[in-house]
Amino acid sequence: MSRRTVTEAALVLADGEVFEGEAIGAEPDGGVATGEVVFNTVLAGYQEVVTDPSYAGQIITFTVSHIGNYGVNDDDHESRRPFCRGVVVRDLARRRSNWRSTGDLDGLLQAHGIPGIAGVDTRRLTRHLRDAGAMPGAFGTADAVTLAAAAADEPGTDGIDLVASVTCDVPTVVASTGGARRIVAYDFGIKATILRHLSGLGEVTVVPASTPAADVLDRNPDGVFLSNGPGDPGPLDDIRLNIGALLGAVPVFGICLGHQLLAGTLGAETYKLPFGHHGGNHPVRNLSTGAVEITSQNHNYCVAEGSLPAAELTHVNLNDQTVEGIRCLDVPAFSVQYHPEAGPGPHDSRYLFDEFEDLMALVRGPAPTGGRR
Numbered sequence: 001m002s003r004r005t006v007t008e009a010a011l012v013l014a015d016g017e018v019f020e021g022e023a024i025g026a027e028p029d030g031g032v033a034t035g036e037v038v039f040n041t042v043l044a045g046y047q048e049v050v051t052d053p054s055y056a057g058q059i060i061t062f063t064v065s066h067i068g069n070y071g072v073n074d075d076d077h078e079s080r081r082p083f084c085r086g087v088v089v090r091d092l093a094r095r096r097s098n099w100r101s102t103g104d105l106d107g108l109l110q111a112h113g114i115p116g117i118a119g120v121d122t123r124r125l126t127r128h129l130r131d132a133g134a135m136p137g138a139f140g141t142a143d144a145v146t147l148a149a150a151a152a153d154e155p156g157t158d159g160i161d162l163v164a165s166v167t168c169d170v171p172t173v174v175a176s177t178g179g180a181r182r183i184v185a186y187d188f189g190i191k192a193t194i195l196r197h198l199s200g201l202g203e204v205t206v207v208p209a210s211t212p213a214a215d216v217l218d219r220n221p222d223g224v225f226l227s228n229g230p231g232d233p234g235p236l237d238d239i240r241l242n243i244g245a246l247l248g249a250v251p252v253f254g255i256c257l258g259h260q261l262l263a264g265t266l267g268a269e270t271y272k273l274p275f276g277h278h279g280g281n282h283p284v285r286n287l288s289t290g291a292v293e294i295t296s297q298n299h300n301y302c303v304a305e306g307s308l309p310a311a312e313l314t315h316v317n318l319n320d321q322t323v324e325g326i327r328c329l330d331v332p333a334f335s336v337q338y339h340p341e342a343g344p345g346p347h348d349s350r351y352l353f354d355e356f357e358d359l360m361a362l363v364r365g366p367a368p369t370g371g372r373r
Helices: 046-052 103-112 122-132 143-155 192-199 213-218 237-246 258-265 351-364
Strands: 009-012 019-024 031-039 058-062 086-088 113-117 135-140 172-174 183-185 203-206 223-226 252-255 270-286 292-303 311-317 323-328 333-336
Touching: 009 113, 009 143, 019 086, 019 103, 031 086, 031 122, 031 143, 031 270, 031 292, 046 058, 046 103, 058 122, 058 252, 086 172, 113 135, 122 270, 135 143, 172 192, 183 192, 192 203, 213 237, 223 258, 223 351, 237 258, 252 258, 252 351, 258 270, 258 292, 258 323, 258 333, 270 323, 292 323, 311 333
Parallel strands: 031 058, 058 086, 086 113, 183 203, 183 223, 223 252, 252 333
Antiparallel strands: 009 019, 009 135, 019 113, 031 135, 172 203, 270 292, 270 311, 311 323, 323 333
16 A cells, blocks of 8 residues: 555535545546546456446446455456546555555556545445436545535536547457457457457457448458447447448447447437446346346446337346347347456356357358357
8 A cells, every 4th residue: 555644535426415535546636536426336356347448437436345455466457547537435455465466456546647535435425326326526635615616517427428538549459369250349448358258259350439330341350349338328429320331241249338339220219327237246137048147237328128129138137127138130239238258247148259159150150260269
């Protein structure tokens, strides 16, 4: 733990609720950091959560009371850097203990300019967000009046294109680790764990979110992957146009934001959940098998059931009955709202990557060397 002194800080929500604590991580400009405040219920995997690009524009509250005890390392990053606006914890570990650890969470936050606040009553904060909904907030060492004004000015994530802030600038290639497929993955905020799974099927070319469909098809892929990503799918009209040009021409598999964008391309409506799904313990029923899968989730928006005449519902959330998966009726494409790659979370749904291989085999023929992980 690199910080030795205690600096008082506070978190102020847009509705005026105040939570006291102490500053950790980087010092925000002017003593104020803002963003949309959400909560995550994972029991472990804080490094993967903090470095997940899907948290762009958001302040992450960890519901688990003790964070940071096993440190951080160079292998568990989900992206090139954290994109979240801040981190809220109850108790930040003063010592780390794990053979893989190369640093501590506080140091990671400082290195990437991410502010945080510890010592917060996260149980009270979580209950408040659960009852009132995710909302803008501001935290830091500034006075309460300044923080309240900043929280009131913070727009949150509604109607904002956050994908542009996290996508790659140029295409990159991830070498195959076992399969012989050629896959193009749209980077809307793609996680490293997803790329590890896809590379088990073949070589993966990761392309920027704005890449035209024609450029993707020129690469002659066996399949196209639509990645996870942050924020509201509403403003992403150009991306939906590209997806529309791909449907029917190549097999498509989408996760999280990619699921919402595929559904939107088919004409579905999306809406914002009260406090989102963020955690590693969400039960989802597979409607084909009847099996219940415990899943990792991270999204604030959802596909509206009944707004998808061109697709069938394949998975449903057992907590709130929201749409968790679809399969297109007329074209080779499917998607899920949750994260089958985990990172962090349970592995119940990893079979979906095999289903992507099966879909590519059905449309494009067997992979030259088998194509299985």
